[in-house]
Structure formats: structure tokens, C-alpha cells
Amino acid sequence: xxxxxxxxxxxxxxxxxxxxxxxxxxxxxxxxxxxxxxxxxxxxxxxxxxxxxxxxxxxxxxxxxxxxxxxxxxxxxxxxxxxxxxxxxxxxxxxxxxxxxxxxxxxxxxxxxxxxxxxxxxxxxxxxxxxxxxxxxxxxxxxxxxxxxxxxxxxxxxxxxxxxxxxxxxxxxxxxxxxxxxxxxxxxxxxxxxxxxxxxxxxxxxxxxxxxxxxxxxxxxxxxxxxxxxxxxxxxxxxxxxxxxxxxxxxxxxxxxxxxxxxxxxxxxxxxxxxxxxxxxxxxxxxxxxxxxxxxxxxxxxxxxxxxxxxxxxxxxxxxxxxxxxxxxxxxxxxxxxxxxxxxxxxxxxxxxxxxxxxxxxxxxxxxxxxxxxxxxxxxxxxxxxxxxxxxxxxxxxxxxxxxxxxxxxxxxxxxxxxxxxxxxxxxxxxxxxxxxxxxxxxxxxxxxxxxxxxxxxxxxxxxxxxx
Ligand code: SF4
Numbered sequence: 001x002x003x004x005x006x007x008x009x010x011x012x013x014x015x016x017x018x019x020x021x022x023x024x025x026x027x028x029x030x031x032x033x034x035x036x037x038x039x040x041x042x043x044x045x046x047x048x049x050x051x052x053x054x055x056x057x058x059x060x061x062x063x064x065x066x067x068x069x070x071x072x073x074x075x076x077x078x079x080x081x082x083x084x085x086x087x088x089x090x091x092x093x094x095x096x097x098x099x100x101x102x103x104x105x106x107x108x109x110x111x112x113x114x115x116x117x118x119x120x121x122x123x124x125x126x127x128x129x130x131x132x133x134x135x136x137x138x139x140x141x142x143x144x145x146x147x148x149x150x151x152x153x154x155x156x157x158x159x160x161x162x163x164x165x166x167x168x169x170x171x172x173x174x175x176x177x178x179x180x181x182x183x184x185x186x187x188x189x190x191x192x193x194x195x196x197x198x199x200x201x202x203x204x205x206x207x208x209x210x211x212x213x214x215x216x217x218x219x220x221x222x223x224x225x226x227x228x229x230x231x232x233x234x235x236x237x238x239x240x241x242x243x244x245x246x247x248x249x250x251x252x253x254x255x256x257x258x259x260x261x262x263x264x265x266x267x268x269x270x271x272x273x274x275x276x277x278x279x280x281x282x283x284x285x286x287x288x289x290x291x292x293x294x295x296x297x298x299x300x301x302x303x304x305x306x307x308x309x310x311x312x313x314x315x316x317x318x319x320x321x322x323x324x325x326x327x328x329x330x331x332x333x334x335x336x337x338x339x340x341x342x343x344x345x346x347x348x349x350x351x352x353x354x355x356x357x358x359x360x361x362x363x364x365x366x367x368x369x370x371x372x373x374x375x376x377x378x379x380x381x382x383x384x385x386x387x388x389x390x391x392x393x394x395x396x397x398x399x400x401x402x403x404x405x406x407x408x409x410x411x412x413x414x415x416x417x418x419x420x421x422x423x424x425x426x427x428x429x430x431x432x433x434x435x436x437x438x439x440x441x442x443x444x445x446x447x448x449x450x451x452x453x454x455x456x457x458x459x460x461x462x463x464x465x466x467x468x
Pocket of ligand 1: 156157158159199233267
């Protein structure tokens, strides 16, 4: 197998990269790291010509790594390749620990790589200190962040079964919110997103207005584009508020699981009050306004058999952009996964058959990245703690988990880009927190990753098959 990539020291801006029978995973990674170092120093001037020569290599894992490297398109950053390779190593280790723990030698080899290279960004930064300007170093080593979620309150009128946000008296104050907005604008990205989240963020409508004024002011000053997003249960969405959000170009994510039976089963109110008629009425207002929005429905192993019925209910009510989120932190067995696929096929067929309705399943859009369990978003909590959001979604003890997934305090953060994460980092962090402290979670994490990967392939295939 000969592809073009080559590293073995630099020659005229190219590297030669040969893997031979004396190499093992560790030496492979050493060579990759050497290349990553050059990449970080040279940036766009870095050209790689791979030439992976796999002479007499028997090690299956090493072959797989070479295959990943060979298939990687160098359009993005070389650093992304390193992340992909490490992701594979971590995934293999987790799967072996789960399904073949007796393979101790194999596990040990994977561990050695993870122990030595998981913090490779810091190692590279240290090794080349002074050779590259600080800004360039950051942009070459980190992918940058373009989105920040602000959790305005822990209060909510509902008590959804799958919700992991702890409900207690806590609201964000203006100072913390403004610091969070300032931090978002330290990003190197041109297009930014600020998402208002909770609890129920509409309980803090006046605070949202303050934030919007401030964020729009900085957006103008810095000449960066800003997309404002509101995730809401819709109970407090009045006509006046809707026109305010429309005026400020908001995108609304309206959470509703489906018909009244499902909604009342999974999304009970805090005090037993009937909120469903209000939500229905407010959803009608949203449909009539021309504000961009989509509905988000959460499906659990318990409600999955009703997914198609609920989807149709939403369509009949006039919704045309619908996102379906499978619940994270739950184990999806074969039976539930098959049911999920069966229901999704029905949905995709319905969309195709009724193409004149223009229904869009948001899950099939490119912006949606599976497995979702690894898409940790930076979230600023009411008290200013910035944490990785998805980690917390997997367990009910919000406060304990928040501690484990803390990134930094908003007051101390200087440049948002250096907190950017990727699939490998998020997985590694999850494993550290869950698998080491609560081994039972290994099964759920691996399951949620495999479900996400599977759905990704399935939805891509289904999109081609069922869309016109
Ligand atoms: S509406 Fe949102 S914040 Fe409130 S309980 Fe449900 S999922 Fe949680």
C-alpha cells in the first residue's frame, strides 16, 4: 500500500514518513508528533507528502492508524489528524476494557500512547516556544470557538424526565453575563453564536435584553457577525417578545416532544399546572411570525415507539423544521436502537412522500455533528463557571459533575480559543471522570458514541435515499 504522505525529517518543505516493521504505535506517534511540531511552526507553508510504506507490518492497530492517516484529507489542520488518531486509540482501549478486558497487553500498549501523547498540544507549545508568535501558535494548535452558551437561570416551570439541569434558586447577574459576552468576542472566528439557555431563559427576559444590547454593540465594534439563539420551552413566549426576537434576528429552538400524551409524560410541570395549552398557543404564534425556528423533541428508550406519531403530530400542527434528540446518558440496547431506526425510516419516507410540505429533519444537516455525546459546548453557569456541557448531561448529580467538567471561571479566561475542544479531548475527559470514578458509565459512553456513529451513517444514507 503506497499513498502519498511522507515524513522522516524535512526536505524542501516536505516530510518523509515511513512505517516499517520495527515501528510500533509509540514510534508511529513520535513521528506524527514531529510532523505536528513542524506544522505548528510553519502553518500554511507546511506541505506534507505522505508516503506510508507498510512493509511487513503485522500490528493490526498500527495498520489501522496508518489507514486513518492515509485517508485523512489535509485540507484542515494537521492537528485534526492527530486528534483523529488519538481518538481511535482511546476508543479501542475503551472497547477492549469493556468487551475483552483479558487482552491486557493490547490495552497496555494503547495506554502507553495515551499517557505519553494525550496532552500533545501543551508539549508542542512548550517545545517550540518562541519560534511562533503567540496568536499564530493559538490558531494553529486550537480550532477556535465560535459559540458560547449562557445558562441564565436554574429555574424552570417544568421538570422534564431527562433534564439534567439542577433546579434551584440561581440567576446569572449582568456582570457575569457581560464578561461571558466579552469572552466570546475574543474568538478568532468571524461568525459567532451566543445561545441563551437555562433552566428556562425566558424567565430572565430583561437580562436577555441587556445582553442583546451589549452583544450587538460589541459585534458592531469588532465587525464580527453574531447569531443569537434562544432555547425555550415557550411558556413565556408572548407576542411582544416574539417581535423583539424577530427584530434582533434570533433563531429559536422550541422544545416540545410531541402530542399531549407524550408531552405530559416526559415534560411534567413543576406545580401540576396545565401549561400545555399555553405552549400550543405560543407555538401557533411562532408559526405565524416569520422568525426562524425549529422544534426539538427528545426521544428516550421509553418513548421511542411513539417517535413517528409525535413527528407527524408536529407536522400536522404546521412545523416544518424538526430536530430529534436521542437522550444521552441512557443505554440504548439493540431493541431500542432498532426501534429508533424503524421510526426514523418512517419519518424519512413521510418527508419524501410529502415533499411539497418542505419538511426538514434538522438532524440531517451538516451542522449536526454525531456522536453528540462528544460535542461538548462551553457553557457559562449562573455563577460564572465555564464547563463542558455534554459531560454533565450524562449524570443526574449536576453540581458534582459541574466540578468535574469545569474549564475555568469566566473572570479568569482571557482567550476563548484555547478552551476549544474536540472529539478526542471530550472523550478523554469523559473517560477520566466517568470510567475511572464510575466504571458502569463506560458502557453508556461507548454505547452513546456507537449509537451516534451509527445514526450518522444511517442518516447520511437515508438522506440520499429518501430526499429528492
Ligand atoms: S424545559 Fe428545559 S430546562 Fe426545563 S426541565 Fe425541561 S429540559 Fe429542563
